[in-house]
Amino acid sequence: MQPNYSSRRILLPVKPWFILFTLAVALFLNLLPFGRAVALPDWVALVLAFWSVREPRFIGMTMAFVLGVLMDVAVGSVMGQHALAYLLLVYAASGLSRRILWFSLTQQALHILPLLLGTQLVMVVTRLASGADFPGFPYFLSSFVATLVWYPLTFILLLPQYQPTEKDENRPI
Amino acid sequence: MSVVGHQPPPFFNRGPAPLVRLAFFVTLALAFLVLDLRFHYLELARQGISLALFPLQRAAYTPVELFDQVSGHFVSQANLKFENAQLKRKELEGANWLMRQQHLELENQRLRQLLDMKERQKVPAVVAEILYAASDPFSRRVIVNKGTQHRVVAGQAVVDESGLIGQITRTYPLQSEATLITDKNQAVPVQVVRNGLRAVLFGIGGGQLELRFLAANADVVAGDLIVTSGLDAIYLPGLPVAKVTRVDRDATYTFARIFCEPAAGVEKHDQVLILGSRAALSQPSEEAKAQVEKIDTTNTSKSENMGKTGKGPQKEKVKTPNQGGAKDSKGNKEQKVKNAT
Numbered sequence: 001m002q003p004n005y006s007s008r009r010i011l012l013p014v015k016p017w018f019i020l021f022t023l024a025v026a027l028f029l030n031l032l033p034f035g036r037a038v039a040l041p042d043w044v045a046l047v048l049a050f051w052s053v054r055e056p057r058f059i060g061m062t063m064a065f066v067l068g069v070l071m072d073v074a075v076g077s078v079m080g081q082h083a084l085a086y087l088l089l090v091y092a093a094s095g096l097s098r099r100i101l102w103f104s105l106t107q108q109a110l111h112i113l114p115l116l117l118g119t120q121l122v123m124v125v126t127r128l129a130s131g132a133d134f135p136g137f138p139y140f141l142s143s144f145v146a147t148l149v150w151y152p153l154t155f156i157l158l159l160p161q162y163q164p165t166e167k168d169e170n171r172p173i
Numbered sequence: 174m175s176v177v178g179h180q181p182p183p184f185f186n187r188g189p190a191p192l193v194r195l196a197f198f199v200t201l202a203l204a205f206l207v208l209d210l211r212f213h214y215l216e217l218a219r220q221g222i223s224l225a226l227f228p229l230q231r232a233a234y235t236p237v238e239l240f241d242q243v244s245g246h247f248v249s250q251a252n253l254k255f256e257n258a259q260l261k262r263k264e265l266e267g268a269n270w271l272m273r274q275q276h277l278e279l280e281n282q283r284l285r286q287l288l289d290m291k292e293r294q295k296v297p298a299v300v301a302e303i304l305y306a307a308s309d310p311f312s313r314r315v316i317v318n319k320g321t322q323h324r325v326v327a328g329q330a331v332v333d334e335s336g337l338i339g340q341i342t343r344t345y346p347l348q349s350e351a352t353l354i355t356d357k358n359q360a361v362p363v364q365v366v367r368n369g370l371r372a373v374l375f376g377i378g379g380g381q382l383e384l385r386f387l388a389a390n391a392d393v394v395a396g397d398l399i400v401t402s403g404l405d406a407i408y409l410p411g412l413p414v415a416k417v418t419r420v421d422r423d424a425t426y427t428f429a430r431i432f433c434e435p436a437a438g439v440e441k442h443d444q445v446l447i448l449g450s451r452a453a454l455s456q457p458s459e460e461a462k463a464q465v466e467k468i469d470t471t472n473t474s475k476s477e478n479m480g481k482t483g484k485g486p487q488k489e490k491v492k493t494p495n496q497g498g499a500k501d502s503k504g505n506k507e508q509k510v511k512n513a514t
Contacts, residue, residue, distance in 0.1 A: 007264045010231045014203045027229065028229055028232065028233055030308075031226075031229055031230050031233035032233045032236070032237075033233065033234055033237055033304065033305035033306075033308070033316075034305075034308065035305050035306035035307075036306050036308065036310065036312070041329075057187075061191075061192070061195060061198045063199075064198070065198050065201065065202065068202070069205070069222065069304075070222065070226060073219050073222040073223050073226060074223075074226055074229075075307065075308050075311045076307045076309050076314060076316075076343070076350055077311070078206060078210055079206065079208070079209035079218075079219065080202040080203065080204075080205030080206035080207050080209060081206065082318065083198075083201075083202040083205065083295065084199060084202035084203065084206070087198050087199055087202060088199075089197060091191060091192075091195045094191065095191070113299045124311075125310040126206065130206075130210050131357075131358065132311035132312060132357065132358070133311055133312065133356075133378045134311075135310035136309055137343040139310055
């Protein structure tokens with residue numbers, strides 16, 4: 001069970017509604033009122049990055065922008081802050097998609113880490129430019145936690161694609 | 174690239190290049206940023222989107238609410254007893270003031286009437302509950318459960334039982350956002366109780382406040398109480414805000430660095446009171462202004478022509494005619510304005 005190009009396993013095609021559903025769930029998780037707790041992963045960024053790597057043709061800039069604006073409103077930050085960060089994330093992730101998918105899951109996670117850190121850096125720069133307070137370095141912990149989550153997340157999000165339509169012991173699907 | 178006369182098959186058609194799309198959306202995002210930060214044009218869009226997001230937000234809050242209810246159900250009896258005893262004691266302690274307050278307020282009103290001064294405004298208040306802290310790590314804000322439906326408007330002061338905690342900065346239909354006084358961009362006009370020194374209090378993060386722009390030799394010492402001055406026509410005068418914890422007087426700086434800690438439980442989550450907005454102080458009416466000007470001109474002409482005064486309401490001795498005239502007109506003017514307002 002290695003969900004990358006090197007594996008011999010063939011996955012079922014992804015269902016578009018499932019991508020949208022997971023993004024909605026991610027938004028829901030981000031809205032959970034944990035207040036100012038640090039080190040909680042930005043689920044929307046993580047799931048966006050995941051689908052941009054797996055299905056770069058399905059996740060477009062429009063999706064990133066809309067989700068970013070929704071996050072901006074939900075969190076009460078400046079309009080365009082999350083949108084800008086997510087746009088750059090999706091662009092980088094889908095650009096790197098061909099490369100990342102050749103690696104094992106651990107190495108994939110190491111590719112994702114700088115992308116998520118970059119996303120956070122874009123947000124920090126945006127807010128500092130507008131005169132806000134620097135939240136301190138623990139703010140960046142959330143990217144590291146998100147990197148740790150990459151392995152289980154991949155497993156969960158690919159689960160529907162593992163299921164064969166009809167079971168056959170001699171078939172690799 | 175298509176060779177002349179040969180279009181690529183439609184299933185290869187993938188729209189504009191990613192970089193082009195990125196450039197377009199980044200421009201849009203930057204435009205949003207500027208519009209929101211500089212011009213605040215996007216508040217209406219924000220209201221709309223937040224209304225659409227509200228069910229999801231509400232759903233996300235439900236588990237927390239459930240947990241609160243369940244855990245609240247199992248609060249031990251000892252705890253309740255202790256709290257009850259404490260509240261009773263507090264009530265007794267406060268009763269002394271409360272009983273006399275009505276009397277004092279009436280007396281104050283009478284005295285103010287005698288002095289022909291404006292009566293102190295009474296403002297209504299709404300009890301609200303802080304739902305949670307906004308998860309935006311760059312600012313210090315909380316979400317309270319009263320919104321435009323409960324006639325909450327941006328600008329109202331938010332207090333708890335021991336002092337000011339912040340100000341409503343954005344309202345949604347069913348909830349609103351209050352910026353705490355510890356936020357970096359939040360400033361409160363205040364004065365020191367001990368000597369009435371006026372200053373502006375800023376948040377500096379980490380739950381701390383700083384009293385800025387006071388001279389290095391300003392008369393402020395650690396332990397001074399700081400209350401709102403009411404000069405801004407937003408906060409009522411006299412709300413406790415903070416207590417001075419440390420004063421650094423460094424001769425290399427023009428201003429003293431004065432650190433304070435908030436009087437209220439700013440970072441705690443509890444019941445709060447949203448005070449109604451103060452009505453702006455009324456301007457003198459046109460008639461009053463005209464009258465004042467008339468008096469002004471007649472007085473100055475009198476003092477110029479006759480070179481003699483002494484008809485003014487002041488009983489002080491007038492030394493030189495010119496000075497007396499000027500004072501006279503000023504005194505009259507002030508009184509007239511007071512009467513008119």
